Amino acid sequence: MDIRKIARRCVLELSDYVPGKPIEEVRRELGLTDILKMASNENPLGTSPKALEAMMQDLKENTHYYPEGSAPMLTERLAALLGLRQEQFFVNNGEDGVIAAIGLGFIDPGDEVITxxxxxxxxxxxxxxxxxKIILTPMLPGYRFDVDAILSAVTERTKIVFLCNPNNPTGTIISRDAFDRVIxxxxxxxxxxxxxxxxxxxxxxxxxxxxxxxxKFPNLMILRTFSKAMGLAGVRVGYAIAHPEIIRVLNKVKDPFPVNRLAQVGALASLDDHEFIQRSVKAAREGRQQFYRTLDALGISYCPSQTNFVFIDLGQPAQPVFEAMxxxxxxxxxLGPQGLPNAIRITIGTREQNERALQALAIALGKTL
Ligand SMILES: Cc1ncc(COP(=O)(O)O)c(C=O)c1O
Known part of the structure; x- marks a missing residue:
């Protein structure tokens, strides 16, 4: 069999996504037991306790039932919270699922997509x-989106502009002025x-x-996730907010039951867990400062972050440093696979986890804290 004659050409040309290395894999490969994962921007405090409780209850009572296909309880609640209409929401299997649905709903062969x-x-x-066809515009100094370069790249074939705000992996933001200009x-x-x-x-x-x-702008879509501040990365739930006509297109391409029961009840309950969300946000904000203090002391450059991770420019090949850590x-x-061979990204953890990561980084670089 010649797979090249059977599979879609554009699929064969895709490069493989390299996710954060799973704990289980490191355990198998290196025989270590005490492993700290700071590679995928997960929540170091765990999962919202309210979400956990709701999921355990539902797991026991309802696992034999299919979930509701469009997560109506969740969209209703999100709409009420944000002062919008329920028809403006599309929930899917993580933001990843939402992004896939955007592709299915809107990108025709040959369409240009700019980011x-x-x-x-x-x-x-x-x-x-x-x-x-993807068009990647260069960044401004300081690893920021250059919205003017994006605007100059727009043609009549352009279908989508993707903005990531705050941006992963650099942690930088697109300012209000810049966003205003693009939209x-x-x-x-x-x-x-x-x-x-x-x-x-x-x-x-x-x-x-x-x-x-x-x-004012029916062509705007906003994507959000329950994976980060709510600590629900493992059950996969994310959503889009947009004009109802856009949402109708996304609903046409969705799987029948894309968001499992646990994800739906967990996400719903997490929205009321203000205490957990506040603690998660506080941990990230305080952790950023802890990272800056140590990185400054070590003379290592980084991007000030508006997220729960820090982008570090080592000024030397990052792969050996990654391996030593x-x-x-x-x-x-x-970040070599993303075209940044001298950079690493570290998820902000608890104070103790940050200390351990920074210590490991210092040792990997032959520096003392
Ligand atoms: C910018 C960005 N968008 C989307 C996602 C995917 O989120 P989800 O877990 O909801 O699929 C991530 C995950 O790390 C992300 O960093």
Whole structure:
């Protein structure tokens, strides 16, 4: 069999996504037991206790029933919380699932999709999967999105502009002014997808509140997730907020039951867990300062972050540093596969976890704390 004659050409050309190294894999490969994963921006405090309780209850009582396909209880609650209409919400199997649905619903072969270099790789992947053409614009100094470069790249073939705000993996934001410029200047046939997976952690007064823009701009989509601040990465639930006509398209391409029961009840309960969300956000904000203090003392450069992770520019190949940290049981994310061979990204953990990671980094670099 010649697989190249059977599989779709655009799929064969996709590069493999390299996720954060799982704890189980490190345990198998290195025989370590005490492993700290700081590679996938998960919540170091665990899962919202309210979500956990609701999931355990539902697990016992309802696992033999299919879930509701469109997660109506969750969309109703989100709509009430954000002062929007239920028809403006689309919930799926993580934001990853939402991004895949955007591809299925909107990208025709040959369509152009614009985003920046050094951003979340799913935008490039979904474009490739749909046989679209990805355009990556260069970043501004300080690893920030250059929205003017994005605007200059728009043509009549452009279908989507993906903005990641705050941006993964750099932790930087697109300011209100810059966001305003893109959304008000792109032509109406271009969807602006603003991925706000980390919005809870942002505290910069220049970080834009995008929800009010929905009313004036029917081509705006906002993406959010329960994986980070709510600690629900394992059950997979994320959502899009957009004009009802856009949501109708996404609903046409969704699987019949894309969000499992536990994800739906867990997400719903987590929305009331203000105490847990506040603690998660506080841990990330305090942890950032802890990272800056130590990195400054070690003379290592980094991007000030508006997220629950820190982007570190080592100024030397990062792979050996990643491996030396791994041997100490600390998993971080080397960014070579994303075109940044000298950079790593470290998820912010608890104070003790941050200390251990920073210590491992110092040792890997032959420095003393
Ligand atoms: C910017 C960004 N968007 C989307 C996702 C995916 O989120 P989810 O877990 O909801 O699929 C991530 C996950 O790390 C992310 O960093």
């Amino acid at each position: 920046s270099q050094f951003t979340f790789p799913a935008y490039k992947n979904v474009t490739g999967r749909m046989d679209g 008000s200047r792109v032509p109406e046939h271009v969807l602006v997808v603003c991925d706000e997976a980390y919005y809870e952690f942002a505290e910069d007064p220049d970080y834009p509140q995008t929800i009010p823009y929905l009313e 791994l041997r100490q049981g600390v998993i971080v994310r080397p």
